[in-house]
Amino acid sequence: MTDHLVRGARLLGGDPADLLLRGGRIAAVGADASRAAGRDAVVVDADGLVALPGLVDLHTHLREPGREDTETVATGTRAAALGGFTAVHAMANTSPVADTAGVVEQVWNLGREAGWVDVHPVGAVSVGLEGKVLAELGAMAQSAARVRVFSDDGRCVADPVLMRRALEYVKGLDGVIAQHAQEPRLTEGAQMHEGAVSAELGLAGWPAVAEESIIARDVLLAEHVGSRLHVLHLSTAGSVDIVRWAKARGIAVTAEVTPHHLLLTDELARSYDPLFKVNPPLRTAEDVEAVRAGLADGTIDTVGTDHAPHAAEDKDCEWAAGAFGMTGLETALSVVQEVMVDSGRLTWADVARVMSEAPARIGRVTGHGRPLAVGEPANLTLVDPAARRVVDPAAQATRSRNTPCAGRELPGRVVATFLRGRPTVVDGAPVAREEAGA
Numbered sequence: 001m002t003d004h005l006v007r008g009a010r011l012l013g014g015d016p017a018d019l020l021l022r023g024g025r026i027a028a029v030g031a032d033a034s035r036a037a038g039r040d041a042v043v044v045d046a047d048g049l050v051a052l053p054g055l056v057d058l059h060t061h062l063r064e065p066g067r068e069d070t071e072t073v074a075t076g077t078r079a080a081a082l083g084g085f086t087a088v089h090a091m092a093n094t095s096p097v098a099d100t101a102g103v104v105e106q107v108w109n110l111g112r113e114a115g116w117v118d119v120h121p122v123g124a125v126s127v128g129l130e131g132k133v134l135a136e137l138g139a140m141a142q143s144a145a146r147v148r149v150f151s152d153d154g155r156c157v158a159d160p161v162l163m164r165r166a167l168e169y170v171k172g173l174d175g176v177i178a179q180h181a182q183e184p185r186l187t188e189g190a191q192m193h194e195g196a197v198s199a200e201l202g203l204a205g206w207p208a209v210a211e212e213s214i215i216a217r218d219v220l221l222a223e224h225v226g227s228r229l230h231v232l233h234l235s236t237a238g239s240v241d242i243v244r245w246a247k248a249r250g251i252a253v254t255a256e257v258t259p260h261h262l263l264l265t266d267e268l269a270r271s272y273d274p275l276f277k278v279n280p281p282l283r284t285a286e287d288v289e290a291v292r293a294g295l296a297d298g299t300i301d302t303v304g305t306d307h308a309p310h311a312a313e314d315k316d317c318e319w320a321a322g323a324f325g326m327t328g329l330e331t332a333l334s335v336v337q338e339v340m341v342d343s344g345r346l347t348w349a350d351v352a353r354v355m356s357e358a359p360a361r362i363g364r365v366t367g368h369g370r371p372l373a374v375g376e377p378a379n380l381t382l383v384d385p386a387a388r389r390v391v392d393p394a395a396q397a398t399r400s401r402n403t404p405c406a407g408r409e410l411p412g413r414v415v416a417t418f419l420r421g422r423p424t425v426v427d428g429a430p431v432a433r434e435e436a437g438a
């Protein structure tokens, strides 16, 4: 594999330095890099670019097997690489559900064949996501896919006894239960956030308490069992308070916020455009401020995209008939830059923490989320923070068009991404493994 000499990148937004990528690793940093580079090394001019460890997503829906019309492992992971990611967790709500060693190995293999990022399948907690019988968590953990994150995402593990057993079971696997916190009875028929806007529009609402009551229950269960809990797509001010309380108490809970919950509010439902329909729903401006503050103060550990591609016919329809979910892999970093970095609430080093280090640690992913230091695997992305672009859904790599950022101008552009020293993105364009000569 060709050596790459990355010239003058601002490491984690700090001072410029050179990086030599050789044999899949960072072989030298700083003045040593040019000296050690051979004459045939490919030089990457990174003047003005910020170098981050490759991003890691704990929450991606790749839709394969079952809905390859909306996304495949190949199309979704190519979109991920373009978004600066080097590893993603593929959610289990596929068809068939990823609730056996066979299915998770299939997804893992598809990821390896595609070669854009490392794909870590999430295993279902319950058979068929039905919330009744525990899936074969041990077999999935011991499979070639080495599953560590288990989730019925899309559905809540509502039965407290099943949740308790799942937490007990994953303890011995060094795993974590990632919960979609949605009390089912409190959200029957819910179409959007329950509040002033839903009352005005006459749409059935999902109250904040439907999320908060499950998170409160689950942190107490995690404490009781002494196991790890990860809260997916946390979206309300009350949820931030509960997680803050649980962490102060020493409970092993981690939490995620999505880019869309950091950016958008329930006011968008006034458009009646199902593009803005998502679970959990877009909340109020006060909630948006609370999740930004929670991410800034470390209560919220990670930004997860919840990239949820949907077919045009499930989004180009009336609000009530629309599917829940938004895409996000290709805009996540830009949204975080706009909301958190350009506003001064997070540094680029913090971004590396919440979009790479923390998700890698929570998901027990090795070789990702590491410092940009000699000897580490060369998983990194180069971002131009000064660039601006208008999001065009038709120009994205994802197979679906349901980005809530359509037509929006966002800062930042991923210029290059490297997976173990091999470029997957160069000059903002994807480079297939064959073209990279690897």
Ligand SMILES: NC(=O)N[C@@H](CC(=O)O)C(=O)O
Binding pocket: 061, 093, 153, 154, 155, 180, 277, 278, 279, 280, 306, 308, 309, 324, 325, 326
């Ligand atoms: N977020 C969503 O609204 N939808 C997700 C499921 C989920 O993350 O709950 C999907 O799979 O479409």
Ligand SMILES: [Zn+2]
Binding pocket: 153, 154, 155, 180, 232, 233, 279, 280
């Ligand atoms: Zn969910």
Ligand SMILES: [Zn+2]
Binding pocket: 059, 061, 091, 153, 154, 306, 308
């Ligand atoms: Zn999801």
